[in-house]
Amino acid sequence: MPSIAFLDLKAQFATIREDVMAAITKVMESQVFILGDEVRLLEEEAATALGAKHAVSCASGSDALALAMMAAGIGPGDEVITTPFTFVATAGSIARSGAKPVFVDINSLSLNINVREIEAAITEHTKAILPVHLFGLPAELQPILDLARERRLVVIEDAAQAIAPRYDDRGFGTAGKFGSFSFFPSKNIGGAGDGGLVTTADSSLAERLRLLRVHGSRNKYHHEILGTNSRLDALQAAILRVKLRYLDRWTRERQSRAARYRELFEDMGLTKTVQLPPVPEPHFRHVYNQFSIRCRQRDRLRDFLRRSGISTEIYYPIPLHLQPAFAYLGYSAGQFPQAEKASLEVLALPIYPELQESHQVSIVRAIADFFATSN
Numbered sequence: 001m002p003s004i005a006f007l008d009l010k011a012q013f014a015t016i017r018e019d020v021m022a023a024i025t026k027v028m029e030s031q032v033f034i035l036g037d038e039v040r041l042l043e044e045e046a047a048t049a050l051g052a053k054h055a056v057s058c059a060s061g062s063d064a065l066a067l068a069m070m071a072a073g074i075g076p077g078d079e080v081i082t083t084p085f086t087f088v089a090t091a092g093s094i095a096r097s098g099a100k101p102v103f104v105d106i107n108s109l110s111l112n113i114n115v116r117e118i119e120a121a122i123t124e125h126t127k128a129i130l131p132v133h134l135f136g137l138p139a140e141l142q143p144i145l146d147l148a149r150e151r152r153l154v155v156i157e158d159a160a161q162a163i164a165p166r167y168d169d170r171g172f173g174t175a176g177k178f179g180s181f182s183f184f185p186s187k188n189i190g191g192a193g194d195g196g197l198v199t200t201a202d203s204s205l206a207e208r209l210r211l212l213r214v215h216g217s218r219n220k221y222h223h224e225i226l227g228t229n230s231r232l233d234a235l236q237a238a239i240l241r242v243k244l245r246y247l248d249r250w251t252r253e254r255q256s257r258a259a260r261y262r263e264l265f266e267d268m269g270l271t272k273t274v275q276l277p278p279v280p281e282p283h284f285r286h287v288y289n290q291f292s293i294r295c296r297q298r299d300r301l302r303d304f305l306r307r308s309g310i311s312t313e314i315y316y317p318i319p320l321h322l323q324p325a326f327a328y329l330g331y332s333a334g335q336f337p338q339a340e341k342a343s344l345e346v347l348a349l350p351i352y353p354e355l356q357e358s359h360q361v362s363i364v365r366a367i368a369d370f371f372a373t374s375n
């Protein structure tokens with residue numbers, strides 16, 4: 001019986017061990033742990049890789065969103081429109097700013113925010129739209145940007161699952177006013193702990209972000225604005241600089257694993273039984289932080305795979321409008337049917353550059369076995 005991990009960070013580490021250890025040693029020998037050259041260089045290199053004018057690092061992807069909110073001046077009395085089918089941090093960052101998260105349903109195929117529903121949710125209090133590039137598939141940004149320009153709203157892209165080398169004209173997280181990224185270990189570029197990054201094309205906003213992450217202080221003990229402590233550790237920056245060099249290669253490897261899954265599902269006659277992630281249009285890239293299939297028998301399939309030694313995950317089992325933490329917003333079950341349906345049907349399969357082809361075959365064969373025996 002195979003034992004297939006959902007994510008195998010040890011296998012990744014084995015391929016870059018020497019460079020990572022050298023980077024750690026360099027920081028330890030410098031004893032410079034807060035900001036400094038490693039952080040500055042990571043920001044420069046990330047900006048170049050992502051095609052962003054400015055990149056400002058911070059302590060986590062959650063903080064990246066929160067800092068973008070603060071820099072945009074979003075706070076109590078304001079509303080921010082977002083998707084309920086995402087990680088909690090997306091709407092959590094809105095709530096932490098004092099503003100009110102306003103949910104709209106998702107598109108049933110892309111699982112990203114349904115652009116057609118955004119306009120009806122705009123009120124005189126709306127300040128921003130916060131689309132998420134879920135699983136690494138870009139949200140439909142152009143109509144969102146057009147709507148935002150027309151209604152004078154800020155667009156903050158939650159690109160936590162969508163860090164990618166620059167492509168076409170625009171990378172993920174560079175079209176809106178802010179792009180927000182995470183270096184959580186399971187993201188496409190993950191640190192040895194928490195970390196995050198905000199991109200922006202606006203140099204005064206970049207400057208503001210740099211102030212906000214150090215308690216609003218340019219000169220020691222002079223505080224121009226209220227901020228917080230949210231810096232990326234120099235140790236993390238040094239490790240991330242090593243990993244960033246693999247961004248292009250690892251992205252391509254994720255994409256080729258996804259393509260192989262599609263072939264296998266096709267070969268085993270499963271494409272009518274399970275729904276595969278949408279194939280993005282040519283000008284859009286999917287960077288497959290997750291490869292999530294959908295089927296109505298999701299929970300039984302997941303059990304079957306677990307018993308077959310195959311680990312899977314569910315992103316996300318409960319949409320945010322039904323989470324106790326957001327009960328105060330007053331939403332109820334049935335309000336966002338597409339998000340609710342997706343939460344019952346999605347199942348993320350292992351996908352990472354080190355995933356072996358033989359494992360992919362075992363995974364899809366096990367799924368075929370499940371449907372052959374249990375239906």
Ligand SMILES: *Cc1c(COP(=O)(O)O)cnc(C)c1O
Nearest residue numbers: 060061062087089090160182184
């Ligand atoms: C991971 C993630 C975040 C937050 O990142 P952390 O670094 O874990 O704080 C935000 N939004 C989405 C969609 C994420 O997947």
